[in-house]
Amino acid sequence: MSVEPTSAKAENNTDSNADIDTAKAICELCHVGGHLDKMLICDGCELGHHTFCLNPPLLHVPKTDWYCPKCLIAGEDFGFEEGEEYSLSSFQQKCNAFKKEWFENQGYKDDEVPEDVVEREFWRLVENAFETVEVEYGADLHSSQHGSGFPMRTRDPLNEYSTDPSNLNNMPTLPQSLFRHIKSDISGMMIPWLYVGMCFSTFCWHNEDHYTYSINYMHWGETKTWYGIPASDATKFEDTMRQSVPELFEQQPDLLFQLVTMLSPGRLVENGVKVLALDQRPGQFVVTFPQAYHAGFNHGFNFAEAVNFAPPDWCQFGIECALRYKAHKKHPVFSHDELIITTALKDGNIPETAQWLQYEMKELLEREMAQRRRTLAQYPFMRVVLEEVDRPEEEVQCMYCNSYVYLSQVACSCGPKVTCGDHITELCECDMKERFLRVRFSDTELEEMTQRIAITAANT
Numbered sequence: 001m002s003v004e005p006t007s008a009k010a011e012n013n014t015d016s017n018a019d020i021d022t023a024k025a026i027c028e029l030c031h032v033g034g035h036l037d038k039m040l041i042c043d044g045c046e047l048g049h050h051t052f053c054l055n056p057p058l059l060h061v062p063k064t065d066w067y068c069p070k071c072l073i074a075g076e077d078f079g080f081e082e083g084e085e086y087s088l089s090s091f092q093q094k095c096n097a098f099k100k101e102w103f104e105n106q107g108y109k110d111d112e113v114p115e116d117v118v119e120r121e122f123w124r125l126v127e128n129a130f131e132t133v134e135v136e137y138g139a140d141l142h143s144s145q146h147g148s149g150f151p152m153r154t155r156d157p158l159n160e161y162s163t164d165p166s167n168l169n170n171m172p173t174l175p176q177s178l179f180r181h182i183k184s185d186i187s188g189m190m191i192p193w194l195y196v197g198m199c200f201s202t203f204c205w206h207n208e209d210h211y212t213y214s215i216n217y218m219h220w221g222e223t224k225t226w227y228g229i230p231a232s233d234a235t236k237f238e239d240t241m242r243q244s245v246p247e248l249f250e251q252q253p254d255l256l257f258q259l260v261t262m263l264s265p266g267r268l269v270e271n272g273v274k275v276l277a278l279d280q281r282p283g284q285f286v287v288t289f290p291q292a293y294h295a296g297f298n299h300g301f302n303f304a305e306a307v308n309f310a311p312p313d314w315c316q317f318g319i320e321c322a323l324r325y326k327a328h329k330k331h332p333v334f335s336h337d338e339l340i341i342t343t344a345l346k347d348g349n350i351p352e353t354a355q356w357l358q359y360e361m362k363e364l365l366e367r368e369m370a371q372r373r374r375t376l377a378q379y380p381f382m383r384v385v386l387e388e389v390d391r392p393e394e395e396v397q398c399m400y401c402n403s404y405v406y407l408s409q410v411a412c413s414c415g416p417k418v419t420c421g422d423h424i425t426e427l428c429e430c431d432m433k434e435r436f437l438r439v440r441f442s443d444t445e446l447e448e449m450t451q452r453i454a455i456t457a458a459n460t
Helices: 017-026 069-074 088-104 115-127 231-244 246-251 265-270 312-328 336-347 351-378 443-458
Strands: 009-012 038-041 048-050 138-142 193-197 202-206 213-221 224-229 276-280 285-288 293-298 302-309 383-386 408-412 415-419 435-439
Touching (some): 088 193, 115 224, 224 231, 312 336, 312 351, 336 351, 351 408, 351 435
Antiparallel strands (some): 009 038, 138 193, 193 302, 213 285, 213 302, 224 276, 408 415
16 A cells, blocks of 8 residues: 655744745635744645644644645556565565564554554555555466466366365356356456455455456465445445545546545445445455455455456346446456357357346347447448458457447458447548448347247246
8 A cells, every 4th residue: 555655844933924825825724814833835836734724634744755635636656556576485574574563663562463453553544645654465466377375277186176166266167157258368357366465455446347256265364354335336436436536536537447546434334335344364255246346455464366257147247347348448358248149159058048148148139239220320331241250359349449349340441440339430531431330240140149049048
């Protein structure tokens, strides 16, 4: 966790009329006239601020650089940076030394610090913009590179747990997970990531890519505290975040995709957001549900592993997330439509699969047909080209909004770039008549595929 550095040029007992006028002009809460006790000069804008008018007030002059709230918001270097490289042993030494020194100053021995003390101290630091603490977090480490904490079939095939369903290496591709139909291994979603924490290292408010489920297992170490918000309160949570830091959202409308924003559970509860909390300890799993925002922090040195999975009840969340990514021009991780179509082609004849898949195919068909009709109604001269092979992912991604356009895309004879039906005018400078609609399946093929699945489901 890193808070913008704070500092301090201070001017005491000044009688300068210019300083007084400047302080009055920038401090809406101050009505002091004539004589000021302490004024801090911001290292960013170089304007003066009364120590007792800051929120929260400063009782002592900071010993390092100090930035006013406006400069903190305007700065671009909040959040996370690349840390040092460590062996596991050397990182453990750093973690233990940091926690020991931090809490010894508060009268605790390292092995006697209560969990609620660590939690209160964490949120005190988060909410105090004028105190700095910097910690490191071994986050998003690839298990394919560093090794998994679970036995793997390729390395330990005789170990009975190498094929166990609860093994995080197996979970994404279990029979009930749609990820087994994704054609590439997606690190972090289909291949577990590793997390080595230290005291106060944090994961900020976020929900999972494509609103998928996630599962986190703690192998060993100190407690990890989680906070969760159900999907039913996701919109209320987002509104509260925007109201709390409107300046940041004005600069970055997709701020919640960046994993750099924290707001205390207390503030959220005050605004009517439902927040749940739990403490995870070694040997315990934590599962997050679709669209459920979650955040948390580590109490000390620990080691956890996490991966995503997607059972059938995730599908409606998945399409909702894909449409949201499109609105924010965020790069999706995979094509939702391709995943549904691949499932239909491979497992559509299985009655149990057809039972739920019929609804997803019907939604996909209606959405795709509506998009094709809109495009051809707007550009009736546009020819339709059927292409019966899959193109590489980079060739079926809208150049404007980054959404995957697996089933149909607008292309031009001038080059390989494509767009979705909503951004045709962004494609190129060529005459509009040079554009054409390329489809992976004809209207009839999609309709027949949907009908076959519905028949299979009806005959169950």
